Amino acid sequence: MIATSSVLGATPAEADETEVAPQVELVLDVSGSMRAKDIDGQTRIAVAKRAFGQVVDALPETTQLGIRVLGATYPGDDKRKGCLDTQQIVPVGPVDPAVAKAAIAALKPTGYTPIGLALRAAANDLGTGEGARRIVLITDGEDTCTPPDPCTVARELAAKGTKLVVDTLGLTPDEKTRKQLVCISTATGGTYASAQSEQELTDRVQQLVDRAALPPPVTPAVVAGTESCDKAPVLSPGVYSDRERIGEHRYYRVSLQADEELRASVSVALDRPVNRDYGVLLKAVTENGRELVRGLDAASGRADVISAGLRWSSAEKSDVCVIVSNSFASATAAAAPGMPLELSIDTVKASTAPDAPGLGRGWLLLLVLVVAGLIAGVLAGWLTRWWVATWREN
Secondary structure (H helix, E strand, O other): OHHHHHHHHOOOOOOOOOOOEEEEEEEEEEEEHOOOEEOOEEEEHHHHHHHHHHHHHHHOOOOOOEEEEEEEOOOOOOHHHHHEEEEEEEEEEEOOOHHHHHHHHHHOOOOOOOHHHHHHHHHHHHHHOOOEEEEEEOOOOOOOOOOHHHHHHHHHHHHOOOOOEEEEEEEEOOHHHHHHHHHHHHHHOOOOOEEEHHHHHHHHHHHHHHHHHOOOOOOOOOOOOEOOOOOOOEOOOEEEEEEOOOOOOOEEEEEOOOOOEEEEEEEEEEOOOOOOOEEEEEEEOOOOOEEEEEEEEEEOOOOOOEEEEEEEOOOOOOOEEEEEEEOOOOOOOOOOOOOEEEEEEEEEEEEOOOOOOOOOHHHHHHHHHHHHHHHHHHHOOOHHHHHHHHHHHH
């Protein structure tokens, strides 16, 4: 696949002509902590049930929906058994409000919180079809069963290159829970939100499910950059996705016709904790390595995405190598899978520019300055001669 792309060029992302119904699976935490009475004076599970009921009633009949729970059945103290406690209570398919609400109504807060295991199972529930697939994870706490670490699971799912996105929603989350949920959603291109009341929960779940029901207009084509320009895949205009390890350089090639302008941009998602002070570098170089132009973005502290862009015009037909580099550092997760990146490539007619630098309307200002200088010089000379003549007479 990669070798073919290097010769023939990678296929860019295009709108899908055949509509495939998106699939959504709600993953609900039913662990013991959901008994807490801290949302409008009611238990978290009671609020979640009512919110789910309202959302299910509002769903179109064509929605492909499934529901999976975690921590819902094992009440014992054996952590090994409790950390296997996840079940799909509604299979993915056309939504039946009565069946879905009945399954949710029977839930009781019980056990542990195996989020990582539940995410893997939910991905299997959704399968590997061509349509967009989305998991909406709703929990009030962090994973209590690591391993597998849910952030690692999310990165593994994203690394497979499938159209799977995980959105996360925290119920009255603390800081540790928030960080874990942000990590999960960021790794797969999803979103994170929190809810502190029943109305917020209903609104957030509805928004996430509605968003999941809409397929993305463009899905980036998966491409694999190389370690050198001569082996790099040739990219035509389009949107591409790849993954880059910390400290790695990824090479891609773009063929430009005479008088064409290359426009390229890259965005790298920070799907794991990284050290302060980092940056992303996007360069265009010739085939022999001579740098043509670069774009750079740097940051320090927390960020979700960091981006850079460049433009380059070619007077002759040529191949340009585009290099994506980074200066991230991490003490926890520097190995595979790499950090997700999205690369946009476009070629347009080169913009016209004057043959030599000119002043444009600045000529008028220059003329005014010259005339003013001449007048000032004449006046200064005349006053000097008058002063000298007067001094001699006295």
